[in-house]
Amino acid sequence: MSRVPERNVNARKRVTSVDVARRCGVSQSTVSLVLSGKGAGRVSARTAEAVRTAAAELGYRPNAAARALKTGAARTIVLVVPDVTNPFFGAVLRGAQSAAREAGYAVALVDTANDRAYGTASAAALQAGPADGLLLFAIDPPRPRGDRSDPIVLIESDVGGHPGVRLDIESGTTAAIRHLQELGHRRIGHLASAIEGSTFRLRRETLEALAGDAPSAAADFVPEQARDAALALLGAHPDLTALFCDDDVLASGAYLAARRLGRRIPEDLSVVGFDDLDVARVLDPPLTTVTADAGELGRVAFELLAARLAGRRPASRVLDVHLTVRGSTAPPRA
Amino acid sequence: MSRVPERNVNARKRVTSVDVARRCGVSQSTVSLVLSGKGAGRVSARTAEAVRTAAAELGYRPNAAARALKTGAARTIVLVVPDVTNPFFGAVLRGAQSAAREAGYAVALVDTANDRAYGTASAAALQAGPADGLLLFAIDPPRPRGDRSDPIVLIESDVGGHPGVRLDIESGTTAAIRHLQELGHRRIGHLASAIEGSTFRLRRETLEALAGDAPSAAADFVPEQARDAALALLGAHPDLTALFCDDDVLASGAYLAARRLGRRIPEDLSVVGFDDLDVARVLDPPLTTVTADAGELGRVAFELLAARLAGRRPASRVLDVHLTVRGSTAPPRA
DNA sequence: TTGTATGCGTTATCAG
DNA sequence: CTGATAACGCATACAA
Numbered sequence: 001m002s003r004v005p006e007r008n009v010n011a012r013k014r015v016t017s018v019d020v021a022r023r024c025g026v027s028q029s030t031v032s033l034v035l036s037g038k039g040a041g042r043v044s045a046r047t048a049e050a051v052r053t054a055a056a057e058l059g060y061r062p063n064a065a066a067r068a069l070k071t072g073a074a075r076t077i078v079l080v081v082p083d084v085t086n087p088f089f090g091a092v093l094r095g096a097q098s099a100a101r102e103a104g105y106a107v108a109l110v111d112t113a114n115d116r117a118y119g120t121a122s123a124a125a126l127q128a129g130p131a132d133g134l135l136l137f138a139i140d141p142p143r144p145r146g147d148r149s150d151p152i153v154l155i156e157s158d159v160g161g162h163p164g165v166r167l168d169i170e171s172g173t174t175a176a177i178r179h180l181q182e183l184g185h186r187r188i189g190h191l192a193s194a195i196e197g198s199t200f201r202l203r204r205e206t207l208e209a210l211a212g213d214a215p216s217a218a219a220d221f222v223p224e225q226a227r228d229a230a231l232a233l234l235g236a237h238p239d240l241t242a243l244f245c246d247d248d249v250l251a252s253g254a255y256l257a258a259r260r261l262g263r264r265i266p267e268d269l270s271v272v273g274f275d276d277l278d279v280a281r282v283l284d285p286p287l288t289t290v291t292a293d294a295g296e297l298g299r300v301a302f303e304l305l306a307a308r309l310a311g312r313r314p315a316s317r318v319l320d321v322h323l324t325v326r327g328s329t330a331p332p333r334a
Numbered sequence: 335m336s337r338v339p340e341r342n343v344n345a346r347k348r349v350t351s352v353d354v355a356r357r358c359g360v361s362q363s364t365v366s367l368v369l370s371g372k373g374a375g376r377v378s379a380r381t382a383e384a385v386r387t388a389a390a391e392l393g394y395r396p397n398a399a400a401r402a403l404k405t406g407a408a409r410t411i412v413l414v415v416p417d418v419t420n421p422f423f424g425a426v427l428r429g430a431q432s433a434a435r436e437a438g439y440a441v442a443l444v445d446t447a448n449d450r451a452y453g454t455a456s457a458a459a460l461q462a463g464p465a466d467g468l469l470l471f472a473i474d475p476p477r478p479r480g481d482r483s484d485p486i487v488l489i490e491s492d493v494g495g496h497p498g499v500r501l502d503i504e505s506g507t508t509a510a511i512r513h514l515q516e517l518g519h520r521r522i523g524h525l526a527s528a529i530e531g532s533t534f535r536l537r538r539e540t541l542e543a544l545a546g547d548a549p550s551a552a553a554d555f556v557p558e559q560a561r562d563a564a565l566a567l568l569g570a571h572p573d574l575t576a577l578f579c580d581d582d583v584l585a586s587g588a589y590l591a592a593r594r595l596g597r598r599i600p601e602d603l604s605v606v607g608f609d610d611l612d613v614a615r616v617l618d619p620p621l622t623t624v625t626a627d628a629g630e631l632g633r634v635a636f637e638l639l640a641a642r643l644a645g646r647r648p649a650s651r652v653l654d655v656h657l658t659v660r661g662s663t664a665p666p667r668a
Numbered sequence: 669t670t671g672t673a674t675g676c677g678t679t680a681t682c683a684g
Numbered sequence: 685c686t687g688a689t690a691a692c693g694c695a696t697a698c699a700a
Contacts, residue, residue: 016693027671032695044669065402066693069676074399076442084427090419097418097445108410108442111431223616252616259618282557282586284593284618350677361687366679378685400677403692 015060024054031055035062076106077305078131079298080139082195084111086221086249087277088294089137092155095298096135103306105132114195114220116140133305135298138197153305155297158198163308165300165317169199172290173206173244175323176272179288180242181211184331185270189233189240190216191226191250203246203274215240219250226253227260234261234269241332242270248277251287251328266330276324285327292321349394358388365389369396410440411639412465413632414473416529418445420555420583421611422628423471426489429632430469437640439466448529448554450474467639472531487639489631492532497642499634499651503533506624507540507578509657510606513622514576515545518665519604523567523574524550525560525584537580537608549574553584560587561594568595568603575666576604582611585621585662600664610658619661626655 017035021028026047033039034051043051054060068074079096081089097107108131112118116139133151134141141152141162154164180188188211193200207214215237219229226245230253234240245251251273255265263269265285273280273289280287300317307314351369355362360381368377368385377385388394402408413430415423431441442465446452450473467485468475475486475496488498514522522545527534541548549571553563560579564587568574579585585607589599597603599619607614607623614621634651641648 014693017695018693028694029672029696030670032693033670036695038695042669047670063403063693065399065408066676067695068399069397069403069678069692070694070696072676084431085421085424087419087421087424090421090424093418093443094445094447097443098447106442106444108440109427109431110440111428113428113432223612249612252612255618256616278557278583278586279613279616282589282613283616284589348677352677362677363679363681363688364686366677367686370679372679376685381685397677400692401679403676403694404678404680406692 014063015058016063017060020051020055020058020060023058024050026051035060073132075104076108076131077133077135077302078108078110079135079137080110080112081137082112082114082116082139083221084109086247087279088247088275091294092137092298092301095295096302097298099299099302099306103302105302105306112139116196133309135301135305138195138199151305151308153301153308155301156197156199158202163304163314163316165297165304165319166199167292167297167321168318169202169321170206172274172292172321172323173203174210176244176274176288176290177207177210179323179325179329180244180270180272183242183270183329185242186332187237187239188214188242188244189237190214191230191233191243191245191254192216192218193246193250194218194220194225200246203244207244214244219253221247221249223249223253223256226250227256228253230254230257231260234263240269242329243272245271245273248273248275248280248287248289251289252279252283255283266328267333270329270332272329280326283328288326288329289324290321291324293319348397349392350397351394354385354389354392354394357392358384360385369394407466409438410442410465411467411469411636412442412444413469413471414444414446415471416446416448416450416473417555418443420581421613422581422609425628426471426632426635429629430636431632433633433636433640437636439636439640446473450530467643469635469639472529472533485639485642487635487642489635490531490533492536497638497648497650499631499638499653500533501626501631501655502652503536503655504540506608506626506655506657507537508544510578510608510622510624511541511544513657513659513663514578514604514606517576517604517663519576520666521571521573522548522576522578523571524548525564525567525577525579525588526550526552527580527584528552528554528559534580537578541578548578553587555581555583557583557587557590560584561590562587564588564591565594568597574603576663577606579605579607582607582609582614582621582623585623586613586617589617600662601667604663604666606663614660617662622660622663623658624655625658627653 017031018028021031031051034043034048100107135153137155138157152162154162156166217229217233219225243254251271254271258265258269273287276289276291280289304314351365352362355365365385368382434441469487471489472491486496488496490500551563551567553559577588585605588605592599592603607621610623610625614623638648
């Protein structure tokens, strides 16, 4: 039986710099010089031009893997997020990615589906080389191997050792709670995130410092889950006149619960959210919430990472937020 | 002046297979054999074990760039989307990424921010090697270079030449319009996407086939923009009793418009959406909409791409959708 | 101004 | 069963 040679089905003929060199009768290194822009003043204009047209005609594209191997940099960063499904991340992603694009970096994305262990594991794996650096959103960094000089930037997370960027949760939460208190609310419930993380821990700590030990219930970022949690919370504590929610999606669940209980917002129940997602302005009444700039979070995160990659040691940053008062808060009924 | 040698700041000492080999006194190729799993029956159990422990102790991780260069495959695919900010994509992304993960592929993401030209351009650039294949969401593929064997899969887009997966827009739209007509609506408006694309074109064509030339207004996927478009539409056509919206976010804008006009949903205006995002169930009343499985869309897209990568030529797929009737539709007032 | 030679870390093909 | 050895495509020090 004659062996039929296996044909690689994906064998699109790759055009390499050698092909370009051959095409216009120069050496491969000249091609490299010209196309990487480092030929200025070293290669004659004529040859440079010839190289460029040959490259264009052949449709030459430098091989990313070879370049990465040679230079040791992949010009790729990875953003690890616990849940791409949450609208907040969309904006973070876009901010990070547009900044990365300007700097010539590609962004790969890993969604851990709220699996913290997986997040940490994949972060460790990524350091192997596919990525030059890591942006971890509310994910614990892997144990630093030896020194902590790994190019990692933390977003909305606060483990020491790596630079990070986060929202000023304390002042946002403070503004929200003070607003409620000034309105006259004394019994404030906390509709909390079931996901752990320092960003949520900070909300809770701030809340407790200002309003004492608030009754709470936790849910994932799904309206129905939040509704059920709110129903349980309101059922167990009928004296609650206001709800502070860790996130706008959670707040939308509170609306669902109020609707089911026949409690009107804001007359019978005040609700405050966090993040100011699109949904906040669509709810009826519009949601009073803490406005955060998610895009900025992503952009700054990339800048921090770029600085790390350049060998600097940037300081962590905290981004301002502000309370946006809309229609979901009012004085409690007498 | 003595030259101080430049120190590469990012010089984390990389552990290579050579280090592992040296550590346990075997050759580098043996290490490669063992760690790639191809050493079964060729390397003694003793040596294999020694190699594995040495690798673990040293924290060895194969260099992705070197592997990609050698094998010609990066085990990475790229998903190009026009707008990561739209919640619908989150689910698509997650579907694609979980399927990719199981197959050992990483997913990189490119957000074109609704810039179609950029989308097409970056798709072309990506083919250079960073990615083994492309998933294009509502993005036109670059002109096929020579043959059309490039590993590209189209999502919600319908340009010939590449396999694709899309929702059954026709039957979804038909179900929505028929539902409205059975309720007695004769004047149906169309709140359309400002973004072009075959998925939206199909909605329009189906709508026109069923209900004639419907008055329409277009907006981006932002509640306030949709509200303004709906306001204009309703202002110009006061006889409209129902609105068919290309997307739930657009529908939420219709709610905003109705609220401002003092028209009650569904008594004074029926609204139908598309996609069944979280927001559909949070609106008051809950939105009647066409339910689509975004995660499935992503998953199937990856499967198609994996098949392409394996040299097969998978057939395009169309995914079922169904109408979910909730509270936003009712007979028009007499 | 241009060409030659070398190596990045891996995989794969051979001999031994 | 194991070890040399040769690419993969590019960037760059050095030679001409």
